[in-house]
Structure formats: C-alpha cells, structure tokens
Amino acid sequence: MEFKDFSLAFSQTKVGRFAKDLAEGRIMMTVCRGCGKKYYPPRADCSHCMGSEMEWKPIKGEGSLVTFTKIYVPPEHFALRQPLMPFSTVQFEPCPIGILEVEEGLRIMGWMPKMEIQKIRVGMKLKASPQILPDGKVTIVLEAM
Ligand SMILES: [Zn+2]
Structure with missing residues (x-):
C-alpha cells in the first residue's frame, strides 16, 4: 500500500x-x-x-470530538463510481465528518458513517480507526467506543 x-x-x-x-x-x-x-x-x-x-x-485513537460537519460534495476519487459517497448508498446523501482530539494532544479527521447527525455532540467520546474502502483506498473512521 x-x-x-x-x-x-x-x-x-x-x-x-x-x-x-x-x-x-x-x-x-x-x-x-x-x-x-x-x-x-x-x-x-x-x-x-x-x-x-x-x-x-x-x-491509540481514543478522544473527544472537537467539531464536525456534513460532506455534500465528495472528494474526486469517490465520484468515480457508485456509490458516490464512501459510506452512503444514496447519491449526494451527506456523511458526517469530524475532528477528534486524542490523548496525545493531536487532532485526527475522520468520517462518521454510522452516526446520525442529530445525535452527534461536540465533546463526545469516540475512537478513530483505519478503514479500507471498496475501491482499495484507506481512510479513517470515527466511531463510538
Ligand atoms: Zn523537533
């Protein structure tokens, strides 16, 4: 890789x-x-x-959420094939993305595909993990611990 x-x-x-x-x-x-x-x-x-x-x-990847938003226009390589969004089967369905501050004091950006936007709160505890997408590229996902 x-x-x-x-x-x-x-x-x-x-x-x-x-x-x-x-x-x-x-x-x-x-x-x-x-x-x-x-x-x-x-x-x-x-x-x-x-x-x-x-x-x-x-x-370790465990930390608290600093901020988040929704991505409506995906990066170019995500648009090469269906589905257009890496974690959605619906074209142009937005996916939340956030920044996690981990215990090392560093900030990690990652997709939050399994979380409902209405339930996401700044300060909530999450874990960042690598994930391999269907097209073979790697990215980072933030999930509840
Ligand atoms: Zn130095």
Whole structure:
C-alpha cells in the first residue's frame, strides 16, 4: 500500500509508510527525537527544532470530538463510481465528518458513517480507526467506543 492510496493522492512524500500502516490497522504519528514534538499527520521534518530524526509511534485513537460537519460534495476519487459517497448508498446523501482530539494532544479527521447527525455532540467520546474502502483506498473512521 502506497501513500497515494490514502484518500487523496500525492505523488511525492517522505512519510509514505503512513498509508501502509493504516492498511494494517495502525494510525501513526511521528515524534521528534530532538525536541519531543508530536505530529499527526506524520511529518518527516520538525517545524519546531528543524530536526529530521523522527520516531514513528502508533496513536491509540481514543478522544473527544472537537467539531464536525456534513460532506455534500465528495472528494474526486469517490465520484468515480457508485456509490458516490464512501459510506452512503444514496447519491449526494451527506456523511458526517469530524475532528477528534486524542490523548496525545493531536487532532485526527475522520468520517462518521454510522452516526446520525442529530445525535452527534461536540465533546463526545469516540475512537478513530483505519478503514479500507471498496475501491482499495484507506481512510479513517470515527466511531463510538
Ligand atoms: Zn523537533
């Protein structure tokens, strides 16, 4: 699995193992060996101390919801085939998407396909997990624990 398989495609990256780890069920962060700053999504270089010695560590993924919205217009690759939305069988049915703050202090964005929008509340406890879509790409889903 290559980085281009993570939802949106990038042709070059120094953090290519990110998508491979997701496909194997792990959400990873990088931690700077120089100053200890943590990064999600993983970065190869530290913007705090300019170091490039990074350690890869898994994120547990449990945290509280910071914010959420509904996606009405899907990313381009989701529109290549039916269903147009990755977690909906109905064309243009919106899917909730949110940002979770996990215990490492990092924020993870993910789809919330199994949650009714009326029941989603800021601050609710959720867990972020990798998921492989029908087209083979990997993404992240937020679910109740
Ligand atoms: Zn650093």
